[in-house]
Amino acid sequence: DAGVIQSPRHEVTEMGQEVTLRCKPISGHNSLFWYRQTMMRGLELLIYFNNNVPIDDSGMPEDRFSAKMPNASFSTLKIQPSEPRDSAVYFCASSQKTGLNTEAFFGQGTRLTVV
């Protein structure tokens, strides 16, 4: 398996534009997580899905942020409209919750810059 795949790796956009980040989890994994990494706040969980259903979105900062998982192999995180303070690295991670299997596998992240 190629691991968790995120696209794009880098995104530069102007303030006010819509941004869509994409994630393909590892095949067979039933949990998917979106994290954001900034210098000020470190790594924060934004939202997570279990079996394609959003379970906890309490980490989503504002209504400008939305996430979907239309099927087991694809998820998106959308920011509309984007603002400079959204600049960060966004990670997607997936895991397979079976018994005591706890390891989360991370993608390489998308570095978002909003100018």
Add this chain to the structure above:
Amino acid sequence: AQTVTQSQPEMSVQEAETVTLSCTYDTSENNYYLFWYKQPPSRQMILVIRQEAYKQQNATENRFSVNFQKAAKSFSLKISDSQLGDTAMYFCAFMSIAGNTGKLIFGQGTTLQVKP
């Protein structure tokens, strides 16, 4: 709510020597998991080592070992025989077993520089 604290923003060590990174956490739960992740300049988050709270024995993975002190809520990472490739940011993370969510709570990270 659980919290994870890494009090050392930056550390350095000479190649081949040993270094210990500190981590403390706060929780009212009795069963949980603790992790150390490595983030090299490539940005990839790599799992280094995992500890189950119900296990008294400290986890070990080759040159990496932990000192897990449950009563003190301390979880330090020891890197032996440091190598240049160990240069990275290291994150301590907590995962609750309750609810089986798989959510990770991260510390602020420690940047480790291994010097030749």
